[in-house]
Amino acid sequence: MMSDTRRHPRRQFASFFLPDRKDLLWTVIWIGGLVIVWVWFLLFLNEPARLRMQTAMADTLLSAGTVVVSAFLMGWGSAMLLHLLDRPKRKRLYLAATFLLNLLRSVPQIIGMLLGYTLLAALVRGETMRSEFLQVLAAGFLTSLVVFQEVTDVIQERIRHYREMDFVSALLVCGVPEFTIINREILWKNSVAHLVQKAVSVFGRAIFLVCSIDFIISVGLSTEVSLTNFPPTLGSMLASLDSKQDILVIGSALTEPGLLPSLFFEHLQGIGVAFVTVFTLVCLYRISNGLVERHRL
Amino acid sequence: MQSLRHIVIEHLFSIGIVALVVAGILLLLRDSHGLPPEEERAHRFLQIDSVDYTSQLDRALFRDAYCDIAGASLAKADSVLGAIDRRRIEEFTNPELKQGGERKTLTWETAAEILPMFAAFAAVYVIVLLVTVTAARTLALYRFVRRQSGRWSALRRYLASVERGGMAAAISHAGLLVNAFLRGVAVMILFSPSYVVAYALRTRFDTDNALFMIVLGVFTNGVLITLSNKFSTLLDAESRKGYVQTGLVKGLRSSYELGRSRGISWMSLLRPGRRLQGHVLRDIYCNAEIQLIPALKEHAAFMVTGLVIIEMALNIKGHLCYAMLQHILYREYDLVLLIAFGIFGVVKLTELGADVWHWLLDRRYTNDV
Numbered sequence: 001m002m003s004d005t006r007r008h009p010r011r012q013f014a015s016f017f018l019p020d021r022k023d024l025l026w027t028v029i030w031i032g033g034l035v036i037v038w039v040w041f042l043l044f045l046n047e048p049a050r051l052r053m054q055t056a057m058a059d060t061l062l063s064a065g066t067v068v069v070s071a072f073l074m075g076w077g078s079a080m081l082l083h084l085l086d087r088p089k090r091k092r093l094y095l096a097a098t099f100l101l102n103l104l105r106s107v108p109q110i111i112g113m114l115l116g117y118t119l120l121a122a123l124v125r126g127e128t129m130r131s132e133f134l135q136v137l138a139a140g141f142l143t144s145l146v147v148f149q150e151v152t153d154v155i156q157e158r159i160r161h162y163r164e165m166d167f168v169s170a171l172l173v174c175g176v177p178e179f180t181i182i183n184r185e186i187l188w189k190n191s192v193a194h195l196v197q198k199a200v201s202v203f204g205r206a207i208f209l210v211c212s213i214d215f216i217i218s219v220g221l222s223t224e225v226s227l228t229n230f231p232p233t234l235g236s237m238l239a240s241l242d243s244k245q246d247i248l249v250i251g252s253a254l255t256e257p258g259l260l261p262s263l264f265f266e267h268l269q270g271i272g273v274a275f276v277t278v279f280t281l282v283c284l285y286r287i288s289n290g291l292v293e294r295h296r297l
Numbered sequence: 298m299q300s301l302r303h304i305v306i307e308h309l310f311s312i313g314i315v316a317l318v319v320a321g322i323l324l325l326l327r328d329s330h331g332l333p334p335e336e337e338r339a340h341r342f343l344q345i346d347s348v349d350y351t352s353q354l355d356r357a358l359f360r361d362a363y364c365d366i367a368g369a370s371l372a373k374a375d376s377v378l379g380a381i382d383r384r385r386i387e388e389f390t391n392p393e394l395k396q397g398g399e400r401k402t403l404t405w406e407t408a409a410e411i412l413p414m415f416a417a418f419a420a421v422y423v424i425v426l427l428v429t430v431t432a433a434r435t436l437a438l439y440r441f442v443r444r445q446s447g448r449w450s451a452l453r454r455y456l457a458s459v460e461r462g463g464m465a466a467a468i469s470h471a472g473l474l475v476n477a478f479l480r481g482v483a484v485m486i487l488f489s490p491s492y493v494v495a496y497a498l499r500t501r502f503d504t505d506n507a508l509f510m511i512v513l514g515v516f517t518n519g520v521l522i523t524l525s526n527k528f529s530t531l532l533d534a535e536s537r538k539g540y541v542q543t544g545l546v547k548g549l550r551s552s553y554e555l556g557r558s559r560g561i562s563w564m565s566l567l568r569p570g571r572r573l574q575g576h577v578l579r580d581i582y583c584n585a586e587i588q589l590i591p592a593l594k595e596h597a598a599f600m601v602t603g604l605v606i607i608e609m610a611l612n613i614k615g616h617l618c619y620a621m622l623q624h625i626l627y628r629e630y631d632l633v634l635l636i637a638f639g640i641f642g643v644v645k646l647t648e649l650g651a652d653v654w655h656w657l658l659d660r661r662y663t664n665d666v
Contacts, residue, residue: 103311106644108601110609111637118625208490208519209602215492216609216622238493250497274493281488281519292530 023290030283037276045268049242053272056232059136060210063233066140067147067206068199074144075151082152083159083182101149109146113213116142121217124230132231143209147202154198158191193295197288204284211235211277237273246270301656308649312642319638323403326631339380343388350381401624403631411632414617415639421507422604422643425514429600430593431567433521437528438566438582445536445553446560452477484522491517491603492610505613510604518603520596527592531585538584541577549577587662590655597647601640 041050078101085094104112120138123129129138159182162168171181187195214235230236237243246267253259263271291297342348342359349355356378363374401407449457455473458466486494491513495504502509515521535541545551554560565572573579608618617636624632 099311103315105595106311106598106648107641108598108605108644110602110605111640114625115633115637212490212492212606212610215490216606219610219612244496247493247496248500251500251502254501274489274497278485278489278493282484285488285519285522289526 021290021294023287023294026283026286026290030280030287033279033283034276037272037279040264041268041272044265045272049269052232053237053269056234056237056273057276059132059231060207060233060235063136063140063143063210064203064206066137067144067210068203070141070144071148071151071202071206072195072199074148075155078148078152079155079159080179080182082156101152104146105149107146109143109209110212110216112146113142113209114216116145117213117217121230136231136233139210139213140206143206143213147205147209150202150205151198154194155187155191158186158194162186162190193291194297197291197295197297200284200288200291204281204288207234207277207280207284211238215239234273234277238270238277243270243273247274299656301653304652304656305649308645308652312645315638315641319634322634323631326634327402335377335380336384338377339384342377342381343384350378350385401627401629401632403635407632408635411617411620411636411639414615414620415636417507418604418608418617418640419643421510421514422601424511425604426597426600426647428511428515429521429524429596432515433524433528434569434586434589435566436521436525437532438569438578440525440529441532441536442553442555442561442566442578444533446555450477451480487516487522488519489517491607493517495607495611504611510607513607514600514604518599518606520600520603523599524592524596527596528585528589531588532581535581535585541581544577544580549580550575551577553578583662587655587658590651590658593651594648597651598644601644605640 041053045053078097082094082097082101084090085097087094117139120129120135120142123138124135129135162185167185168181171185172178176185211234214230214233215238216235217230218236218239238247246263247270249259249263249267250271253263343350348359350359360371360374360378363369363377364371367373369377451473455470455477458470458473462469494517495509495513498504550559552560556563561576561578562572565576569579569582573582605618608616609622612622613619617639621633621636624630624636
């Protein structure tokens with residue numbers, strides 16, 4: 001890095017602002033951006049809306065975090081199972097398991113989630129699941145059911161990549177169990193970058209899906225599950241009447257530029273929720289991309 | 298290489314399996330739609346117009362007639378009357394039993410109502426898929442060509458010019474900053490969930506039409522940028538391979554200047570296969586394209602997800618996913634399953650198409666001796 005900037009002194013200034021480690025840069029931008037937005041809310045957004053916004057953000061992040069953990073557990077489990085079945089004697093079982101996974105992959109995520117949410121709504125209505133914390137976790141778990149195949153693919157691809165290499169054969173000859181080789185040598189020591197990149201990408205996908213499903217059920221299924229009996233997320237906040245009216249003003253501001261300043265002060269709730277959602281999605285995409293570039297994944 | 302027959306059978310088999318499961322659930326739902334025997338009997342007695350169950354005389358006549366005809370005891374007849382009363386109360390209080398509030402079930406009529414909506418959904422999806430793939434390919438090629446020609450981003454160029462020329466350059470090159478800002482806005486729109494963009498434009502545009510849905514389907518939800526990025530990564534990976542150097546030694550063109558005769562013409566970004574003859578990018582492109590096709594299968598489900606979100610979030614009456622949401626609301630689960638199965642079929646057929654396309658390209662490039 002140093003020698004590079006010495007050879008190209010003109011790049012020094014630009015490189016200070018735009019370093020080559022884009023994943024780190026975008027992580028800083030994301031966190032910094034959220035802090036700035038929060039300070040802005042502190043100054044200009046009324047307290048009840050700000051508190052609701054904070055809860056919604058925390059719920060969304062918690063739900064997306066649950067998706068990542070749950071998807072990794074399921075992805076790892078299914079990859080190990082497939083590896084165990086990938087033997088000539090168990091060919092039929094292997095084909096059946098692959099077939100089921102492919103089948104699950106073909107179900108559009110939102111359809112799978114919608115059917116799952118219908119079940120979740122029934123549990124909430126029947127007061128079987130009262131705790132909001134549990135509801136957020138359950139929503140995350142449901143989402144992970146439609147995204148875990150991505151994790152399975154990455155783990156399988158890593159195992160396939162290393163399986164034919166000499167060091168794997170050498171370790172097997174030394175008596176190291178196959179699962180130790182896979183988990184310690186292949187996944188832990190040689191695939192952390194791939195897994196971190198996948199975790200970031202699943203996190204982004206989870207935020208998008210959770211927000212979208214909450215928006216849909218808040219708009220379309222309001223008599224079934226209302227905002228009052230489901231924990232608030234960025235999606236359900238966006239679906240509230242206040243937020244929708246705030247967002248409608250963007251269209252008006254396109255033709256009446258005089259309305260632009262009001263977006264940042266008077267229509268802060270809707271604009272803020274939309275901005276935080278989109279900004280988070282962009283930053284997570286950039287972080288994931290940065291990891292791909294840096295590690296040449 | 299898998300045979301074409303094997304590929305087709307595999308996909309049709311999975312559609313068949315899911316169809317069987319769905320049919321089984323539909324049969325179960327149909328059975329559960331029936332009323333319990335006592336209520337069923339009460340419902341049938343209520344259909345007799347000549348009996349007024351509020352009249353004491355009619356009730357006494359009904360009790361005697363029931364005992365005589367069915368050979369039942371008075372207690373049994375009272376129990377039937379009780380069931381009739383409960384059913385009558387329910388017909389007044391339960392909204393689902395009121396006229397017009399009955400649940401729809403899967404019949405030929407309801408299926409025929411869904412069919413045109415499904416056809417419209419499939420047509421919009423096919424258009425979105427074709428436009429997205431073409432746009433993603435063009436965008437990825439454009440980004441790749443820019444990278445190869447060593448062109449910096451507008452923001453980086455601006456910062457470099459500020460470093461060179463100080464405050465004066467900061468003002469004179471403000472255009473680059475505007476360019477960077479507009480690109481940032483464009484990226485934000487590409488990543489926006491469709492409902493944010495749709496609501497933002499609702500006051501100025503008619504959002505309840507197919508054209509707007511196609512535009513949203515292509516340009517929002519991150520669909521376009523994710524696919525283009527995937528292709529761009531594949532192009533990068535291919536460009537690092539050894540055959541590129543071999544091609545250069547053999548005299549293939551390698552200038553990446555856009556719009557120049559010896560470089561890359563703008564039209565070749567739209568139709569790269571034919572217009573890049575003699576350029577090393579053609580080989581890179583062909584090899585990356587064949588790897589993109591399996592990725593298309595992954596994206597098909599996500600593209601459908603995007604369209605479902607658009608239809609549901611915008612609440613456009615008469616569209617398939619709006620109808621699905623309404624059926625969920627009224628717990629008409631057989632119709633929900635039918636629609637979900639149709640959407641699954643669309644994804645599966647896309648996967649079949651992608652596999653056949655991959656098979657055709659693979660066959661072209663495989664040297665079977």
